[in-house]
Amino acid sequence: MWQLFHKLGSPKWFYGIATRLMPWLLVGGALLLLAGIVWGLAFAPKDYLQGNSYRIIFIHVPTAFLAQSVYIMMAVAAVVTLVWRMKLADVFVKAVAPVGLVLTFLALFTGAVWGKPTWGTWWIWDARLTSMLILLFLYGGVIALDRAINDEKSAARAVAVLVLVGVVNIPIIKYSVEWWNTLHQPATFKLTEKPSMPAEMWVPLLLSVLGLYLIFGWLACLRMQTEIIAREQRTRWVKDLVMAGRH
Amino acid sequence: MSNNPVRVHAVAEGVGVAGAMKAVFMRDMKVAFRQRQDLLNPLLFFVMVVTLFPLGVSPEVSFLREAGAGILWVAALLSVLLSLDHLFRHDFDDGTLEQLVLQPQPLFLLVLAKTLAHWMLTGLPLVILTPVLGIMVHLPGNSIGILCLTLLIGTPVLSLIGSIGAALTLGLRSAGVLLSLLIIPLYIPVLIFGTGTVAAVSEGAPVGAYLALMGAFLVLALTLAPFASASALKISMSNS
């Protein structure tokens, strides 16, 4: 058990596994995402209330969903960094934090685009959108702190503490923003929570969520590989790898 | 000095943690009162930020009455934020922080004592000043009372959460701005409930549940924040 754990922590081992895994993630993810989006955009039925404009959920919901779960994944990795000091965990946090930021931004952007036909305005202080905006700030803070600390190990551990503090706060933030929202503007129309979604709608949605997860896995592997190469550039196996690549 | 053989001592042959905490607290208070003008700065900042709103938005009574609690809360939040950079910085520069970390005591409790001193020197004076500013923004009497109460519960939370940011950014370039970036998102729930409670009072709604919730925030911050700050301090220390 411990040996496996140790092996999992070895950057070299991970590099090899990732190389083998990545084509599958990319192809599978692209197929699922494509199927979900084409189905959702072209074939799913119109919404009785919003017409065609609701179709952006096939992009908005997956990005918003993944943006939140990436932070949770980072928190798990942060615990591993602090408790077991596993190198790979902090490589993961460093590699995926910008991805999370971009996903959050995409969720906000698609939310705004959706808001225009629905509410007649680009931005509304809706509870969901506001929570996403705060999540964007949290990602921004994590990346800023990581960039500010020169020493790699200190940066990894400081970022891990910050991510954990953030993850304790996320439910509190969500709850308080929802409460604030009901206090200030009784919501007439909520962005997501569909009362009952027909299967023709949620199946393509599920497909695109799964597809985006796989694409994220591919991107995470790619970015982690890059980070590992940069960190381990002086080791034998990376030198061998680079030499092999030249031929 | 003594001719006793040097030996390894048990931890119990020392000072209890309560004594150590009191000493840390008293030292910070003493240092602050030797430099009294610095104590005034967050207060002046608080007053000035509040003044900007009538000037920048509108001096109308109806606007100020509605926005007053929010303005005061935001101003208090900003002035606590501004003072946080000093929480560990001077101690870090002169080496007393090293000696604090090396005390044979649980570090999180010493950090808690420092944070408590920070609150007494910044948050508490803001609360005391609030009634005057509340009158200036035309808040009704009962709103002012509740506002003071929410600040009294809320400002220690601001100091506690802020201590984590101060510890994480210790010794970094442009630490002040970075500290704000890290901490402001975490302040949002306290701000929401602080101003929300006052809004509920002005609508005549019962506020007991909201105050209890803010109390829960305080308890949560008291139990978790010192641990996070202490581990962040050790990390920052390791980096210097």
Place this chain on the structure above:
Amino acid sequence: MSEPLLQAVNLQCERDERILFRDLSFSVLPGTVTRVEGPNGSGKTTLLRILAGLNDAWSGDLYWCGEPRAGQRESFLRNMLYLGHRPGIKPLLTPMENLRALMAGRRPVSDEVLSRALEGTGLAGYQKVPCRNLSAGQQRRVALARLLIADEPLWLLDEVFTAIDADGVRAIEALLQQRAEEGGAVVVTTHHDLKLPGMQRIVLGGGQSDEQ
């Protein structure tokens, strides 16, 4: 007692992608003075901070009284006195207040003892003057006063002779010597040419290190 107080096994430290030292093993025995030597940037201060527990960016093993140090933080700190580059003195407080604050978390010491310790470092009459009115050397002497009342068996002293005049240097040398004779263990880094009989050396730098 000949059991080592502090024992380092295969210490390795990397800083800014440069290996400061690796495979560094040594023991700090009671009754010895150990000097850490090496050119600037060779990691003397870093090593001392690692030993003190301030820096934890290292790998290897550290033992305190024969047990892994990791599990006995407070017991280790209770018995270790560290003086760093930065003296740990608040400029706004007087020497007495500073010394009192430094001792407060460690063990109870009467004001009389503290005052005598300050006199012992040549600060008689300065006990009630704010430290910012003192010279750099005098401020360091405030920190050094702790050595005169120390009951900790292990001392880790970083650049302890900085800003100290010739008489002061001799007094500190004598103090370290006396401490070793009493059974204490001292580890120092210094650019000053410290020569004490029976002194151990740890040489850093050049990518390799060894103990003599």
